[in-house]
Every structure is written in C-alpha cells, then in structure tokens.
Amino acid sequence: MRIAFDIDDTLLVPGVATASGRETPNYPNIALLKWFQAQGHEIVLWSGSGVDWAKTWGEKFGLEPFTVQIKQKDPTIAIAFDDVADVDLATVNVRVKRIKNGISRADWNVTKRS
Numbered sequence: 733m734r735i736a737f738d739i740d741d742t743l744l745v746p747g748v749a750t751a752s753g754r755e756t757p758n759y760p761n762i763a764l765l766k767w768f769q770a771q772g773h774e775i776v777l778w779s780g781s782g783v784d785w786a787k788t789w790g791e792k793f794g795l796e797p798f799t800v801q802i803k804q805k806d807p808t809i810a811i812a813f814d815d816v817a818d819v820d821l822a823t824v825n826v827r828v829k830r831i832k833n834g835i836s837r838a839d840w841n842v843t844k845r846s
Contacts (some may be wrong), residue, residue: 733773733811734774734799734808734810735765735773735809735811735812736775736776736777736778736809736811737761737813738813738816739789739790740779740780740781740785740815741758741828742758742813742831743757743761743762743765743777743778743795744753744756744757744789745757748824749830750831755776757830760846762793764813765795769797774799774802775795775798776799777795777800778800778801779803787800804821806823809822809823810822810823811825811826813828814824814826814827814828815827815828827831831832
C-alpha cells in the first residue's frame with residue numbers, strides 16, 4: 733500500500749507551537765510512519781508548502797526510503813494522514829491532532845517564511 737503523511741502539523745511540530753520556538757519532530761506520528769515502513773508499505777511525503785519542504789524534512793528526520801509528491805488527491809494512496817479536518821486526498825483520510833491547534837495557519841506561515 734501507499735501511505736501518505738503530511739509534513740506541517742503532522743510529522744513536524746511548528747516552532748510557534750513549542751516552548752523552544754524551533755520546529756521539532758512529532759514523535760508519535762513518526763513512529764506510526766516507521767511502523768508502516770516496517771510492514772513493507774511505500775511511504776509518500778507531501779506538504780502544502782511544496783515538495784522541497786517535504787523532502788527536506790523527510791531527510792532531516794531520517795525517514796528514508798520515501799517518495800515525495802505534490803499534495804493533491806491521488807487514488808493510488810490508500811491512507812493519508814493530515815491535520816486538516818476536511819482533507820480528501822486518499823481512499824482513507826485520517827485527521828491527526830495538531831499540537832496546540834489554537835495557533836492559526838496564517839500566524840505560522842508568517843513565522844515560517846521569515
């Protein structure tokens with residue numbers, strides 16, 4: 733199966749949501765990704781911030797092997813994990829809980845792009 737994971741707020745906890753102000757791994761979600769990998773499933777990383785962003789964080793987190801693609805609906809993806817409530821990207825879509833989800837995307841994007 734092909735299993736997709738979003739980066740922002742799924743595998744990556746944004747710096748504005750941490751006391752340190754630095755982006756950090758979301759360890760429970762990364763452990764889930766690694767479990768799927770260990771079962772022999774293909775891992776796809778994607779991000780609304782682009783394929784370079786997804787590739788960079790996949791490498792930083794040591795998630796190889798993985799495929800990177802544009803974040804869009806894909807019938808070849810069996811399960812997609814994402815923090816967005818109404819996401820429809822795969823056959824099965826799983827919403828993950830955001831850390832401190834009271835922080836707006838707009839605020840985070842301003843910080844991330846600075």
